[in-house]
Amino acid sequence: MSESLRIAVVGFGEIARRQHVPAIARTAGAALVAVVDPVTTQAGLPHFRDLQALLREGPEIDAVALCTPPQVRRAQAAIALAARKHVLLEKPPGAAVSEITPLIAAAHKAGRTLFASWHSRYAPAVEPARHLLAGRRITKVTIIWKEDVRVWHPGQAWIFEAGGFGVFDPGINALSILTRILPHPVFVRRAELAVPSNREAPIAAELELSDEGGAPVRAEFDFRQTGPATWEILCETDAGPVALLRGGRQLRDDDRVIVDADKDEYPALYRYFLALTADGKSDVDLAPLQLVADSFMLGRRRFVDAFEE
Template sequence: MSDLLRIAIVGFGEIARRQHVPAIAKTSGAALVAVADPAQTPPGLPHFRDLQELLRDGPEIDAVALCTPPQIRHAQAAAALAAGKHVLLEKPPGATVAELSPLIAAAHQAGRTLFATWHSRYAPAVGPARKLLAGRTINKVTIIWKEDVRVWHPGQAWIFEAGGFGVFDPGINALSILTEILPRPLLVRSAMLDFPSNREAPIAAELELTDESGLPIRAEFDFRQTGPQTWDILCETDAGPVTLSKGGRQLRDGSMLVVDAADEEYPALYRRFVALTSDGKSDVDLVPLQLVADSFMLGRRRLVEAFED
């Protein structure tokens, strides 16, 4: 195997083009050498219609970054691991929780890395927020995570199909941050899920969560936000409010701005991937996915107006 981690992206949609390509280019020890996608043809790179064609006819690769919809990712990950490739899974790592366990076992048996990524945990203010909160008593947490699906997932009907997560596709980013910065495991207590009358996944959700200490946590997710987008987590503590905003790029301690940094989530994610493959380790945290699954299990379903992209 080459000292350079040769990566192929499978699924070349908006996030792959906007985030993965420039992140790989910034990552020492990694190179993008091919793309597999049935429709998108990136200039200057070998292109294949699907993973099978890539594995059969493509250049030598060491790893695949799966940026396809979650409904088909399990089969692709299994095929890549069977072919001896390291696998990076975009979030959410799969359409179900149970499908990840066989992949973890397959990666271990093959001696390859399986990396279930939670890119929002790599936002620059998340680590400092965890350290700040570690020395305080947290009394209440409020999450407001609202964005425009037409901006972030234009024409991507799969996100509103069964297994596509709907508003939990961005909402799981907030849950991945929350489980990183809070000290205790979280439990879902109730959920109200708004389903458009013509779709199979929710467009909005309201969650009530807690931990073993009884901490009240409320989360509001909405895919219908227009204008400025809102990605905020407010923690009310015994020493005043701590606010993570801009998806984890900005941190305030009361009125004092502690962190205000550019988005470098994906370069940090790929540095982690290179390190994992070098060390022969995997990283698969299923807790955010489990919280989403629990929200669907407990959630009351409310029909709202039809959604047309």
């Protein structure tokens, strides 16, 4: 293996271009050496239409970052692991929970890293929030996660297809933070999913959850918000309110601002990925994906107005 971890990005859409490419460039010990996408290229890098072509004809790589839609990610991860490559899975790690367990076994057999990368957990205020809440009794949590799908997912029709998660694509970011900062597991109690009459995945959702002690957690996800996005997790505790705002970039303890930073999440994510590969370890936390799966299983569906791009 070379001194740098040689990475190929598979699926070169907006998230790959906007986040993965600059994060790899800023990470010591990582190098982007190829791009895999049926259409889109990156200037100055070898380009391949599919992963098999890269593995057959391309430069030597050590790892792949899979940034394709979740419906096809399992097959790509299996191919990469069979070729003994480390695998970083963009969130969500797959279209179904059952897809991931065989990949964990394949990574172990190959002696390679499998990393389910919940990028929102690397926002600068998330770990401080976890440490703050560890010493408190949480009595109630409210999640408000709303954005304009036309702004944040333009032209991404797959997101409303079966397996595309709909509003849970951003909503799972909130759930990944929730399952990181709370000291106890949470469970879905009730869900209501608003599905456009011409689509297969929800455009909005309301969830009722609770932790092991019965503390209520309410989540509101909506793709129909216009103007600035709202990404907030509000906790009521025995020592006063704690608010995680701006998608995990600001932390408030009552009226005091504890953290307020605009640091990017992905460089920290890639530093951790490099550490995992160096140590020969995997990190595949399925808790956020399980909550989404439970929401679909328990959710009552109501059809709403058709959604047109």
